[in-house]
Amino acid sequence: MEEILPGLYRVEVPLPRNPLRSVNSYVVRGEGRDLIVDTGMNREECASVLLRELRELGVDPRRADFFITHLHADHLGLVSSLRSGDSLVYFNRPEAELLSSWERMGGVILLTGIPDEELLRMMQTHPGRLYGPSALPPFTFVGEGSRIEVGEFSFTCVETPGHTRGHLCLYEPRRRLLLSGDHLLGDITPNLSPLSEEENPLGDYLRSLERTASLDVELVLPGHRRPFRDHRARVEELKLHHRLRAEEVLSLLEEGRKTAYELASEMTWDLEGPWESFPPIQRWFATGEALAHLRYLEEEGRVRRVEEGGGIRWELSARLSQGLG
């Protein structure tokens, strides 16, 4: 556990056999009630570490409130087993709706072109399915500008859609702190995967990056790995990364029409070994990332979808000579 400031702590909750390695849970001491920001997955390896660290801090989760940055299982998973009946669970409305209507995912799956047997393999190991909350708690909805006061800290919610459609950061202007969830990470590029057909996660993400760059921040407290400074430099790196990725997608499509899944299998990834050796769940996230770039380029008028053999393939919409600008 790390004391960030008096009354504010980072607990590293392990994620065994997951390339993220761990997730950060932040604990803010209040008067009477404490606030726990993100929780870890709904699995014994997470619960035992978080409960031990909370005990060490003298924090009783049954008398705490929770703030969940976004719907992913490593952030939301444990909340249902930690909370009590009078804990508030602050969360965003768009993702609460998504969690209660997974059938909307069907449209996205059509856009990916993932073969059926491969989809089955991916879903069998999906962390949301394995380690999500056992039952959804009643949420207290917050959005842009909502204030949460805990002890000496006064947080403002900042909507940062992109990594997920309803992602929220917590900003503490007086101490110039940004609890960034998975919106800004120091040495990992947050995955962008649409979860419903109409989403344009990369377009949203680039707008959210501009929004966060405009904040006066001294220290970023991310959802994974260590806190870091100079958030504007990180924003520039992430923008450049996605510009290069979009260019890679365009150049691969010069060879002809592809499904998002085929495209993902040809893009470059930070994982060891060939595409076929990636764990199915990593192929799932990679396909989501490819689709996020396709949807962005589609909105920009650079690529278009074509129905072919009952599936969707993507092609360049016109001869391209200029860069992405």
Ligand SMILES: [Zn+2]
């Ligand atoms: Zn996430």
